[in-house]
Amino acid sequence: MIDRIPWPVWRVALVVVFGGFVSMLDTSLVNVGLDSIAADLGASLASAQWIASGYLIALAVSLPLCGWLGRKVGVGRLWLWSFGAFTVASGLCALAGDLGWLVALRVLQGVSAGLLVPAGQTVLGQAVGPQRLGRVMSILGIAVSTGPAIGPTLGGLLLNSLSWPWLFLINLPIGVAGIGLGLKYVPRGERGAAPRLDWSGLILISVGLPMFVYAVSRWSERATLADTSVLVPLVLGFAGLLAFAARSWRRANALVDLRLFRDPVFAAATVVTAFAGATLFGAMLLFPLYFQVLRGADVITTGLSLFSLGLGTAIVAPLGGRLTDRYGGGIVALWGNVLTLVTTAPFAFLGAHTDAVTVQALLFLRGMAIALATMPAGAAAYAAVRRDQLPDATTTVNIMQRIGGALGGALFAVVLAAALPRGAESAFQQAFWWVSVASVGSVVCAAWLWLAQRSARAAQRTPAAMP
Template identity: 55%
Template sequence: MTPPRSDTVDTSASGTTAPAASDKIPAHVWRTAAVVVFGAVMGMLDTSLVNIGLHTIGADLGASLATIQWVASGYLLALGVSLTICGWLSRRVGVGRLWMGALVAFTLTSVACAFAPTAGWLIATRILQGLAAGLMIPAGQTILGQAAGPQRMGRVMGVVGIAVVGAPAIGPTIGGLILAHWSWEWLFLINIPFGLVGLALGLRYLPRGGGVPVQPLDLISLVLAGGGVSAVVYGLSEVGTAGSVTALSVWLPVVLGVLGLAGFLLRSLHRSKPLLDIHLFRNRVFAAANVASFFAGAAMFGVMVLLPLYFQVLHGAGLVRTGVDLFAFGLGGIIMLPLGGRLTDRFGGGAVAVIGNLAIAAAIAPLALLPVDANGLLIQFLLFAAGLATAVGGMPLVSAAYAAVRHDQLPDAAAFVNILQRVGGAVGVAVVAVILSRATSSAWDPITGYHIAFTGIAMLSVAAACAATVLRRHQRRPVPSGADTRG
């Protein structure tokens, strides 16, 4: 029997048939997943903890709010730069070595952040930490994708996704407890045990094959792509401060970022080996999965910003109480993710994501109608349902994108997936910020702004479902034998 072509879309991987018995996930894949989880927890937990502690950190270091915000903004800018070079470094030094190096760097910069004597020092070390995180996250996903293979991608990513969903869910509670009983330095020092355990396990279980010969680093493409992503994310994040998309601090970096990305695309089209292989988007499954993931990321990041404000501003909850109120949302995701992974491998990421994102919209939409004094149990039920739906709204799209490319293309695929998710997340946060800013500056009832914001999140989820419908159609359509999906 002739083996299947490596450049065609595997219809079984896309979910048209059930996984065979031989597709049982080996123990070494689960060990690899367990190691990568440490990096995922560190990255996701760190962001939520630091954002909660910005006010306390600024007061202790004698910095203004405008200055201390760069602790968060600098991290995001650095993340955008390193995401664009991750693929090149993965090939150059080996993805296992890159992950462990990034883990060590993230842990050391966490220590440096904790002992920062001034706001300027803290901002500088957070930039270095962002560079490390931008390498660690996609490198970990690449390791998982290469270990699991397309037939098992959904189940492995689903289980690992528990850490990705669980860390932000418990982050506000942990952050509130730390700030209530200890100093803000512990927001960073908490990363040390995760880093040490992760490194010890990585040295034992992760593959550390050497790199392969690669083309010299294209510095011009790095500046265009890294600067472009960072500028767009920064400009969108400034919406919350400026309160309007027409502010110079918003539209100028966004425009410059878009021009930088356009320059990167034009340069890449004329190079045989670009910094990031943009020809991956010739693969229709990969392209559709990323478009859907963009909108799903916008909805997910948007709701993660909106829900804490909903409880803190409208219900007057403190940090710890807000974390408790949000626990139902995280619990729903934790429960559903393993099942969502199995469904993805069985039916395809597109089909599962269509249902998941429509379910997110259905769970969020009632929050756009409820009064401030709505029954607390009803709100918790809706949040639990939204958590369940989120588990099958986003991760299946990531799994579908990785399952659609070859083993050697995974480093660049992971970079693109994370870039589009980050930019989509910035769009979702900007949508929430604009709506709430307009609400507070007008004569609206305060609840009206939150109602409109929840409506916006529901609409983003519907957009993700529509894009996932396109993905589902491409997954069910075998690629012609002469088609080239390799890029």
């Protein structure tokens, strides 16, 4: 039997979902309106791309500070402040009169959104305890997985009948409702327990992480590492991250406590989330192009075609949570990643004229598999640490997932761009082969997590040796 979760904890989880959903929704919602925004503001499409890129880079910039800020002001307060800043920035984006202001406000929106998901995960982890994390985290997992999936559909529907500011105004009612409920139900957390801010570490990762994300994004556009706009930030970003990791490993009060990786379960679970980020977010770049380029679908049809992916995730996520609490995240993540591989590999064989029923069935099953592959690994990482270590754990897991997503998206985009001159059908087949290879990596790492959890449980059952 697994412990019953009281209603007040479920209530907190449902409130936190507002923040997770809206922050992930905006990763794809606004992208469909870049043409309209550029035309209305008199800017080029290349310049308008910074509306999307600025948001994604800002997401990465804010992540390292989440743990320290959570300890300083309390994770519940951080969640409320971040949600408030995101909502205000959304309203201001709708009022922006030129591209420069819009990009700047999108950066503010991205910084606040980057804090929402890890702060929400910390709130839930501290409220529920390690033995019940799976079921509660599954609710947040639905929001994080389905937000990017339904973004293109919702964006297309809004642009079909309204103007582009509504891409931002739609966040206002969600934000007002979430903040109102949060003020009433979200625990504020303990404040003032943060050590002195590690300024050197902050500078290193604040330069390294966004430059790395920017470089791999440019790599996906340029399809070459030889371009100086790719190579220079890539080298600087990697050097910054490497210096940050080396420094944080030795330092007691580092900005992010990387010594958590000494725990085999946490280390394995975090690596699984990095691979899952590549297969989840990287494939989310391919699937819209698959429908638009290969099957000739418009934006709205593409979004509706991807709805089955999010639906499969939403249906199975609660089951994944229950299985995680009963059997452990390792074995659930292992089977989830196996199923992800099984439902991804067929796309390496499908052609442009494959019937829609087959495609939709595979997407629905892949959505179900993703629910079992991603959330259980994150829950296993958080269950492996102490309550006071959760801010660092959620920060680290989200950074690794962000890096994995950026690398996966860039790699798959480069493979696709390089193969397109030889034909769209073979190009997409080749790209999905690479997604399948990344899925194999996820399976291997999930097996590592399962074995690490088995070893940890065996060590707990073994009586301590007599002196």
